[in-house]
Amino acid sequence: MTGEPLLRVQGLQAWYGRAHILxxxxxxxxxxxxxxxxxxxxxxxxxxxxxxxxxxDARAGSVTFEGRDVSALPPHRIARLGIGYVxxxxxxxxxxxxxxxxEVGRQPPRPGAPHWTPEKLYALFPNLAEMRGRRGGRMxxxxxxxLTLARTLMGNPSLLLLDEPSEGLAPRIVQQMAEALRxxxxxxxxxxxxxxxxxxxxxxxxxxxxxxxxxxRFDGPMQALMKEESIRRAYLAV
Amino acid sequence: xxxxxxxxxxxxxxAATLFLVSSGLTIVFGVTRIVxxxxxxxxxxxxxxxxxxxxxxGSTPLGFWGGVLAAALAAGVLGAxxxxxxxxxxxxxxxxxxxxxxxxxxxxxxxVASWIWGPEDLLGRRAPGLRGSVEILDQVFPLYxxxxxxxxxxxxxGLWLMFHRTRWGTLIRAATQDREMTAALGVEPGRLFTGVxxxxxxxxxxxxxxxxxxxxxxxxxxxGIVVEAFVVVVVGGMGSLMGAFVAxxxxxxxxxxxxxxFPEITLVLVFLFMAVVLVLRxxxxxxxxxxxxxxxxxxxxxxxxxxxxxxWAPLLLLxxxxxxxxxxxxYALIVLTELVILALFAASLHLLIGLGGLVSFGHAAYFxxxxxxxxxLATSWAAPMPLALAGAxxxxxxxxxxxxxxxxxxxxxxxxxLTLAFAQIAWSVTFQWYGVTGGDNGILGVWPDPxxxxxxxxxxxxxxxxxxxxxxxxxxxxAPFGYALRAGRDSPLRAExxxxxxxxxxxxxxxxxxxxxxxxxxxxxxxxxxVFPTLMSVPTSVDALVMVLMGGVQTLAGPVVGAxxxxxxxxxxxxLTDLWRLILGLVIIGLVLAFPKGVVGFAxxxxxxxxxx
Numbered sequence: 001m002t003g004e005p006l007l008r009v010q011g012l013q014a015w016y017g018r019a020h021i022l023x024x025x026x027x028x029x030x031x032x033x034x035x036x037x038x039x040x041x042x043x044x045x046x047x048x049x050x051x052x053x054x055x056x057d058a059r060a061g062s063v064t065f066e067g068r069d070v071s072a073l074p075p076h077r078i079a080r081l082g083i084g085y086v087x088x089x090x091x092x093x094x095x096x097x098x099x100x101x102x103e104v105g106r107q108p109p110r111p112g113a114p115h116w117t118p119e120k121l122y123a124l125f126p127n128l129a130e131m132r133g134r135r136g137g138r139m140x141x142x143x144x145x146x147l148t149l150a151r152t153l154m155g156n157p158s159l160l161l162l163d164e165p166s167e168g169l170a171p172r173i174v175q176q177m178a179e180a181l182r183x184x185x186x187x188x189x190x191x192x193x194x195x196x197x198x199x200x201x202x203x204x205x206x207x208x209x210x211x212x213x214x215x216x217r218f219d220g221p222m223q224a225l226m227k228e229e230s231i232r233r234a235y236l237a238v
Numbered sequence: 239x240x241x242x243x244x245x246x247x248x249x250x251x252x253a254a255t256l257f258l259v260s261s262g263l264t265i266v267f268g269v270t271r272i273v274x275x276x277x278x279x280x281x282x283x284x285x286x287x288x289x290x291x292x293x294x295x296g297s298t299p300l301g302f303w304g305g306v307l308a309a310a311l312a313a314g315v316l317g318a319x320x321x322x323x324x325x326x327x328x329x330x331x332x333x334x335x336x337x338x339x340x341x342x343x344x345x346x347x348x349x350v351a352s353w354i355w356g357p358e359d360l361l362g363r364r365a366p367g368l369r370g371s372v373e374i375l376d377q378v379f380p381l382y383x384x385x386x387x388x389x390x391x392x393x394x395x396g397l398w399l400m401f402h403r404t405r406w407g408t409l410i411r412a413a414t415q416d417r418e419m420t421a422a423l424g425v426e427p428g429r430l431f432t433g434v435x436x437x438x439x440x441x442x443x444x445x446x447x448x449x450x451x452x453x454x455x456x457x458x459x460x461x462g463i464v465v466e467a468f469v470v471v472v473v474g475g476m477g478s479l480m481g482a483f484v485a486x487x488x489x490x491x492x493x494x495x496x497x498x499x500f501p502e503i504t505l506v507l508v509f510l511f512m513a514v515v516l517v518l519r520x521x522x523x524x525x526x527x528x529x530x531x532x533x534x535x536x537x538x539x540x541x542x543x544x545x546x547x548x549x550w551a552p553l554l555l556l557x558x559x560x561x562x563x564x565x566x567x568x569y570a571l572i573v574l575t576e577l578v579i580l581a582l583f584a585a586s587l588h589l590l591i592g593l594g595g596l597v598s599f600g601h602a603a604y605f606x607x608x609x610x611x612x613x614x615l616a617t618s619w620a621a622p623m624p625l626a627l628a629g630a631x632x633x634x635x636x637x638x639x640x641x642x643x644x645x646x647x648x649x650x651x652x653x654x655x656l657t658l659a660f661a662q663i664a665w666s667v668t669f670q671w672y673g674v675t676g677g678d679n680g681i682l683g684v685w686p687d688p689x690x691x692x693x694x695x696x697x698x699x700x701x702x703x704x705x706x707x708x709x710x711x712x713x714x715x716x717a718p719f720g721y722a723l724r725a726g727r728d729s730p731l732r733a734e735x736x737x738x739x740x741x742x743x744x745x746x747x748x749x750x751x752x753x754x755x756x757x758x759x760x761x762x763x764x765x766x767x768x769v770f771p772t773l774m775s776v777p778t779s780v781d782a783l784v785m786v787l788m789g790g791v792q793t794l795a796g797p798v799v800g801a802x803x804x805x806x807x808x809x810x811x812x813x814l815t816d817l818w819r820l821i822l823g824l825v826i827i828g829l830v831l832a833f834p835k836g837v838v839g840f841a842x843x844x845x846x847x848x849x850x851x
Binding site: 055057074079080085093094096100101103104105106107151152 | 405411416422425426427
């Protein structure tokens, strides 16, 4: 990685009530890079994402995006700067149709980031094109996952925060998801991807950061992690 | 037959007004999750502003309808102002504080309206061109009401189009379902909320302005309509527009035909209907389960029994208070007697809120039941005072036993609304059951027996009874029952898993709190010499909530301190100015904004911070 990274997180701490979840997370995502944040359940992956997005009240440390400190901004300002958040639990608007879900995510085009329209997204996710008028609550888990991703892309982000996109999905859908992510990467998007599924992470990520108990334990190329059996056993094996 | 048709039509006209107001309330609740007591105030302001405009420009149809529209817009702007200045700071506060803050606005608006338009009822101009009536199967029916009937579905259609055909409407629906996710997609919540408050308040103002040709405009309109609108919104399902429409129709008809069948209990009927609906359909006719049940208030660190000197503080205080008659005058004793009674009233509510996490919005019902029970025993039955006083906690407890069975089946806001419904039922009974309760004339001549009729004697009696009851409430907090109650508050699922019957525990707590409030009410009746329906009204329930809030829900001493502060403040303000509602309202708003943990909680935090430093 050369030059200033797109997203830099330094000494990020976060709490749920009195529980100290993040004890100083450091990571960086370069332009056009896919960074996999891997770790066990409860290691702090989702919390890292939420803290970056400004969704947690109790946080400390610095988050800079495109060289700008965003750690004190509210979520909607962070989103408008070009960070798109795809939550783990999908949070599709179940009462809204597919089209309306996309409409909620729509933001003006942003220079330097791909510009998305519903039509372009329907081309990327053909399943969605067939159910434009269907309500979010009447979709399968895989379809909802696609919709959540498409909805976030409507904001024309330059960085995606993708929280466990493969969780609970059928292998065939996971495959589609991996292809979609590679297509997004080819469009120039940077992605911070949290994953427990190492095979999925390996298929799309350039680099990996391993998180355990709220601290980053390893940072390096994805291949290096795949080779380092000792690290995988220490921080990832269940 | 034709008579029933006209009755049906007048039910529809009532329903149209109800729908206008409750649609605004439900939209505001859906997005902000705030139960907005001040909604009724915007209805009332709409009516007053509409009246003023109709007087000036309402002689032509254009002027009249323009005035109605302008009144609605004005109410909308005031709603938006309230959002920006007040609600915006409270979205993360516990629901109790939000309810109280909006009630503070109610008080402020009442005094401001009284100051601008005066306390007299105002009769408005009839709508030009719609003054007459039409004959429907030989029965006359006002033409204006036909317009109202048409307006209900029209507004529903307009709102539906706005919610389903505009980007703004789509964003509102998204935020109604998941505020946080909507913000994470780049939608600014603040502007959305301001817009929603504008829309909701404008609908309320429209409903109010449309009443000008139909009924007298007065200062009691706000509470009357907002309580009915609550019922509609809760019956229909909170946040559901369609639900509000259906519920308005049902309740409009219930009122139109209820008055034929049960003229004596028309007011009760509506609340009974709501209680039945909530028990059968927990989230209303068309509502959905709440994803995250709202919290009562942060309970703070676990209670710990004081040790050392602090453990003796309550007894010491009691002893000091018992010595007061040696040097204090009669007036001071009267104020102190009331203060001690209110301390018990507040502490009984605190048992529910602080230990049980159950925010009751109708605790005055049991205070009032105790007061009426004692008063009736003492006057109609000529019972001696000890017997009448013994009856007070029994009646308060019995009322709470019955209401509690329903209320504890729901939690959060639905619990609050159910308690409010039962309080309104109790209030309506005392208000309408003229033969027994004397209606709004109340019951007079409730005086203590000769041995306790001196101010000092009655004060000491009050001190003894309330002190004893407060001691028992304290024992309860540290007894296994109190632990079970707190466990149910902090984690109902885990409490059930270790074998606690949470619902039953809460039911007993509700009953206990009701009988303690009943005792306070009985003593209050004898201290005042009279009882009135206002003892059970919403403002009395709110008084108790303010006392608990002032003291803080997190400590056992809180409600006692809060009651003292509140009573002294009110006595002081009322002796200084007629605008006590305005001042009280501002004090409530200020307290909610400044001390989200209450005064005692705030002081304890200061002490702890001091120790840590």
